[in-house]
Amino acid sequence: MVDRARVVAESRAVLARHARSFNLAGRFLGREQLDEAAVLYAFCRLVDDLVDEATDLESGTRALAEVEAELRGEAPPRPLIEVFAAQLHDHDVERAAALELIAGVRSDAGPVAIADDAELLRYCYRVAGTVGLMMCGVLGVRAPRARAFALDLGIAMQLTNVCRDVAEDADRGRVYLPRARLAQLGSDSEALLQRRTPRAAIATIVLDLLELADRHYASADAGMRFIPWPSRLAILVASRVYRAIGLVLRARDGDALAGRAVAPPWLKLACSSAALLRFGLTLLPAPAPRHDPALHRHIADLPGADDGTPRPRKSRFAGFPRLISSRPGGG
Incomplete structure (x- = not known):
């Protein structure tokens, strides 16, 4: 079973390190909402970094395909994606939004x-x-x-x-x-x-x-x-x-x-x-x-x-x- 508390803590650290503007705004959110916003940000950051930090075009697109498969339920998800997918489900947010995000980042490859x-x-x-x-x-x-x-x-x-x-x-x-x-x-x-x-x-x-x-x-x-x-x-x-x-x-x-x-x-x-x-x-x-x-x-x-x-x-x-x-x- 996924350790949600650990995923949230890691996501909060990512938010604090990379999103200074939103981290400031996040002080006005309740703790639970800030946790969920951090998980969302960490997912988006993961997707973005897979292309930006890839050593070559092929490895970046392959890594994106793996995330997409996990999100679609076609492969075992890593903890962050499991928590993120559950969050989408809990809030009745269509998975299509996350898939469109992946499509947009994929267009950045090359x-x-x-x-x-x-x-x-x-x-x-x-x-x-x-x-x-x-x-x-x-x-x-x-x-x-x-x-x-x-x-x-x-x-x-x-x-x-x-x-x-x-x-x-x-x-x-x-x-x-x-x-x-x-x-x-x-x-x-x-x-x-x-x-x-x-x-x-x-x-x-x-x-x-x-x-x-x-x-x-x-x-x-x-x-x-x-x-x-x-x-x-x-x-x-x-x-x-x-x-x-x-x-x-x-x-x-x-x-x-x-x-x-x-x-x-x-x-x-x-x-x-x-x-x-x-x-x-x-x-x-x-x-x-x-x-x-x-x-x-x-x-x-x-x-x-x-x-x-x-x-x-x-x-x-x-x-x-x-x-x-x-x-x-x-x-």
């Missing part, structure tokens, strides 16, 4: 060149939007309409990563800045890999992608009301602190090659304060938010995305009924 915004957004959905879907289970989010907003937060964060990591990704043979955007500025993926793309051109694309990220952050912000209020502040903090990376890049006029953009402690504190203010506003009654399906026009066929189909509105207000519930997180 040279990467993204064709256009549509391909970039589908990639962001797979490697980060799916994490939002899985976090819905951890946080006790039950409304089906909430999933689209959760996807937007993951996509926004991944777009932020793309903007921050241009140089680091190029060192790995990966270019996530869309070829269509590079072509408009007289460059291409190969030129970027060879450091021949003008910094001004890269900065232009970075600033444009940060604007795209901001539209997804704004949508995610509107959907925070779907998160049970005891957990809501943690996600607001995580969102604000991660979005601060974009503020640092903007302060550099989008120059992603001027060193890794890291939000200083004072900025994280300011963002956490802003999150606290926003949290207070979400406790006030307000109409349930409507998602903009235009944000998902390139991912509408993927699980959880907004395909534009009207959905029933069960309540006029989102968030407020949870305040007066007799039990934490209750509806």
Whole structure:
């Protein structure tokens, strides 16, 4: 029988070591939810590292196939995957989200060149939007309409990563800045890999992608009301602190090659304060938010995305009924 306590302890250590922004936000979660969030993060980190740390393409893809087989129940699972799979089941989260994550990471194996915004957004959905879907289970989010907003937060964060990591990704043979955007500025993926793309051109694309990220952050912000209020502040903090990376890049006029953009402690504190203010506003009654399906026009066929189909509105207000519930997180 798997030692869940040991898996959780190891997962908490992974979270503390590699995810400083979320580890800060996690202080606002209850212990059980933080444990489950840590297991989710540890699984995602495992999948990501299998490709990033592989000695060659073949070994990386083979290791991913092994994880996928374990997740599908086709091979005996290692302890982390057994605990993670049980967590998905307990929260009624479709395994498809985790499989889409694996598919996205698999696309990172070998040279990467993204064709256009549509391909970039589908990639962001797979490697980060799916994490939002899985976090819905951890946080006790039950409304089906909430999933689209959760996807937007993951996509926004991944777009932020793309903007921050241009140089680091190029060192790995990966270019996530869309070829269509590079072509408009007289460059291409190969030129970027060879450091021949003008910094001004890269900065232009970075600033444009940060604007795209901001539209997804704004949508995610509107959907925070779907998160049970005891957990809501943690996600607001995580969102604000991660979005601060974009503020640092903007302060550099989008120059992603001027060193890794890291939000200083004072900025994280300011963002956490802003999150606290926003949290207070979400406790006030307000109409349930409507998602903009235009944000998902390139991912509408993927699980959880907004395909534009009207959905029933069960309540006029989102968030407020949870305040007066007799039990934490209750509806």
